[in-house]
Amino acid sequence: MMTQISTLRSILRSTIFVAVFCCFTLPVCADEGMWLFDVPPVKQVKEKYDFELTPEWLQHVQQSSIRFARRGSASFVSSQGLIMTNHHVGARNLHELSTPENNLLENGFYAKTFEEELPCPGLEILVPVSSEDVTEKVNADVTPEMSAEEARKIRNAAIAALEKETSDKTKLRCEVTTLYQGGKYWLYGYKIYNDIRLVWAPEESIAAFGGDPDNYEYPRYCVDCSLFRAYENGKPAKIEHFLKWSTDGVKDGELVFVSGFPGKTDRSYTREHLEFQRDVYFPWRLQKLYRREVIYSAFSNRSLENQRRIADDLGGVQNYRKRAIGQLQGLQTPSLWKNLPQTEPATDSPEDKIQKTLQFARSLYAGYDCIELGEFFNSQTFKIARTLVRLVSETEKPNSERLKEYQDGNIESLKQTLFADTPIYEDVEILKLTDSLTMLNEILYNDEDKFLYILDRDLSPKEYATELILHSKVRDVAERKRLVEGGIKAVKYSSDSMIQLVLRVERIARGIRENYENKVEAPMTAAYAELAQKRFEKLGTSVYPDATFTLRLSYGAVKGYKEDDGTVVAPVTTIAGMFDRAEKQKFKEPFDPPKSWKDGKTKLNLNTAFNLVTTNDIIGGNSGSPLINTKGEVVGLAFDGNIYSLSNNFIYTETQSRCVSVHADVIVEALRKIYNANRIADELGK
């Protein structure tokens, strides 16, 4: 079976989605690193910027930092619990608080008094107040004789016990995080605030001015900021550690820090793995993104209603596409490869094992991506039908034998998603499925016989997609519930067109998955663990670990850069620049600032700094992090990276890669002059 699938056209050369674990890079002279607060870059900052990172400074900044739900970063900016984060990080709450009469994303929001501040149900923030190296405790009962599997079990038990014990004692939420791929275990204690209220948010048309065209670009003009407030016992929380607002602005070349929660980096990838990403994974991924963006855009342009229906899908594809192009561009830049080993890995080294596993990935990933991950059947209807088919059969099995997403720990949230009544549009479904079945036809044309049972060979992709979508009822939540209640029998004998398709594909899909997990994922995990262990023995904590969505500190300087064509990009933009850009685009969306700004233009100081770039090493998850000066004061609010920063995932280079922040000045200027929010500007102390 697998050989058939592995003959999927070589057009599908592809890669693996291995969760990568921990990384160490070699001595740093650029402003590289997402450093642990417990192992800070004191030496580097002292040497390069002559500034002393003191324990007090670090503790103050750490405890002013916030993890905003599972979405991003934030910080306390007043003693009364005022929280600053990105508009795009808080957007979900704005959406949830909107009514048919008042779309807060469109109109913005300002609470004139404490009483008007809007509670955000379900929102919680986490403040990292304690941290402890628990490596010895985690490994206490592990002995050298144990098998890897045994050791893992012992460690997991120790971690669970430690988390529970510390939580009970401290009343904090305690989480043990694996760093350096098992080189270290740290326990973090978070104070939770769960009465969070919305204080202020500007209109999306200024928060995300420039929209997709300016995403990841610079110069930039976004007030990508919103303010919330933490409450305790119904009153604004009293906060000891918060960041003051800078009264001095920030100068070109000045040392600045970003304190936040970078999500995930892959800097431990081997040279061979990076080549695979460059030559196989990204080209294949982009190929899919390109066709989808064109198909979705063409549909979107046909009518405003189409535009509304496909906006989310299209926006997602555009964002991924831009990121993937940036990452591929990074990987195709020879200078980025200079520091990597230039020789073939030694036989049986972890690098060698990784390279050999990548050979399997090459032949197996295509089938895995198209059949098991469902790229051939791109539609909500297929996803739902697949979940229904698997849910009823997996839950019949003992917990430990199930596919991981159907194990007890995951099943509640899986059901919540499955039974959520979100709108699904038939025309969008047909569009997406038609294109992915067209792709299936393009790729599998030589495997006709083998796929006869997937494809309906009497119908064109469009005819078949139409039939599959229109003859399926699983877009109706009641039908989903009925099928789940009816169990295997109800599902197996359902005449639903999409359920039928899922069932026809099921055997081959499961086979592919099993093969892929055994031949690619497992050996890759083992080889990277071995590699990490070797690196850690050599370098220890003298370098920073890969990002893991725990608090990190990055240092850098305010600094412009040169585009490839020689254009010099200045580090700071101004309000005048925003109006200039809008005017040059004739105020067409997404270059049309809100009425409040157009009407208020004459009141504004047009020289006010708007956005700025710095050399800080950041990645997704850092959105909403404060940009801090040496006094520990807010000078900005990180919200994006420029196009060159997209390869930060694999490697950081200081030459062009930049962190993009909202300047602190424009926030206060807007609060006072556009939103008449003096109460808040005063609270910020500026």
Add this chain to the structure above:
Amino acid sequence: MMTQISTLRSILRSTIFVAVFCCFTLPVCADEGMWLFDVPPVKQVKEKYDFELTPEWLQHVQQSSIRFARRGSASFVSSQGLIMTNHHVGARNLHELSTPENNLLENGFYAKTFEEELPCPGLEILVPVSSEDVTEKVNADVTPEMSAEEARKIRNAAIAALEKETSDKTKLRCEVTTLYQGGKYWLYGYKIYNDIRLVWAPEESIAAFGGDPDNYEYPRYCVDCSLFRAYENGKPAKIEHFLKWSTDGVKDGELVFVSGFPGKTDRSYTREHLEFQRDVYFPWRLQKLYRREVIYSAFSNRSLENQRRIADDLGGVQNYRKRAIGQLQGLQTPSLWKNLPQTEPATDSPEDKIQKTLQFARSLYAGYDCIELGEFFNSQTFKIARTLVRLVSETEKPNSERLKEYQDGNIESLKQTLFADTPIYEDVEILKLTDSLTMLNEILYNDEDKFLYILDRDLSPKEYATELILHSKVRDVAERKRLVEGGIKAVKYSSDSMIQLVLRVERIARGIRENYENKVEAPMTAAYAELAQKRFEKLGTSVYPDATFTLRLSYGAVKGYKEDDGTVVAPVTTIAGMFDRAEKQKFKEPFDPPKSWKDGKTKLNLNTAFNLVTTNDIIGGNSGSPLINTKGEVVGLAFDGNIYSLSNNFIYTETQSRCVSVHADVIVEALRKIYNANRIADELGK
């Protein structure tokens, strides 16, 4: 050398650009066929529609028909030389007649008097007034003993002599056309008019209402019409054969004809060749179109100036993409394959030879397309540098040894293009070249060593593209002239970055071309000639030949259709429908009709028919053809096909494929009530 290139990733599986010649399909029951006026579908029309195509009717329609330059079709619609064609067919003239103060595409044009009619320099139209079967004359001196090569020479000499002799005698422009791939030769005599003046054109925003989103779609609302006038001796030409305007409109199901110049069809493709198109050619082509559309769109959206600079490139890509998707969709529709042979071709049959040649095409086309056709170096700068390098070396050779585009007959127009001072934008050039070099990197990653001399391995695609564009001077016409005057020496020792690149690629590119022409093009041509001969011997002229941009007649009926999802599409739209569509799109471009229509709305009869669909079998080149009723009167003006008609290239099916026309009524309604052009409406006789 070639084996290296033929190992170009199989991602590049691809096809051939063989000029295909003539075709015959089997007995027809649908409204299929682009019939010769000399071998008209009298029987078919009589049987299906009970209408008698008389010689008088045919002669009248033929002599009212016009070939509009090399661009499309048209017709005489008054005795005073009034010519009707599509707005998009005449657009180039509108562009040429525009001034910085008055963009005729944007503003439209109406000449209130004969005196105001605007001469269009260089524009000529051709009226087919005579035709003669010259097969015997062409073959007179050909004997069975002759080789194919000898026979071809004899025939070419006979054709040249016939054309000259008849031209001298008749003062017509005489052209011998090869039909049925050599089964027949016809000599057509055209009366030329070369004093053509612009009479009326509406604004592009109503001529192409709906823009790219509505291109190839239906329902539709375009006044894709403009009117010109033929002059003789400074006065409106006196025309005997012209089409009167229908006073009755046109009814659902009514028999209608299209008389025009369909450009090229490929209906003689073998089953194996169609499979190749479906599985190799279109997927590869679309892959390139998708990525370009995304890259160009993203650039376009960054600013209005970007939009202006890349509009032509982007528009072209979008149009091709839509057509290619439609054609692939057709080829992926199993029902379209039912009438084709289901068995393997017999050994040594022409079909077998074609299949074997396609195997070469598979391995060779990739290199040919990427290197020789320049897809890896997508930029004007490369094209110009390539032309310079080849021009100076080819013109040193005897005429017969040159590459065909550099032979004496072609060199004048080649130089005209080469020395034309059209704007080329550095940023657009860098954008396009960066993407195509990225593609080169994606495809050739395993061939590193072999391509070291093409790629600069120390630079990323973007860095290299930037360098190549910025360090080339060939965008300056004076520099081009200097190099051509300097000849081989000047070019070879030029330090121009792009000339250098062209020179580095030259040897391999020429090798690929030679190999491709010898192994693919020549055998394919020979095999199709053999196939056509066999078919012609069997079927003769009882069926129609493939389109060759000579005058053809297509019959059909006004008829709606069903979309794949079951939506019923009515055949005729109205002015009310146009305003409705505009309103639903909030009058956003390209759904914003011109001010003249919005201001004049109250004067219009909103029930006036706007566009209509019919079952006529048409293809590119038919744009501007009159839609005629049985009385020989104008009931519409063909301007497009719907999305299902795009596979007309290969095969016609009546189920959903439709010809889209401007209804005659909306033209007169607009002339009278929007443009106050009663003089012209009166002249049309309605």
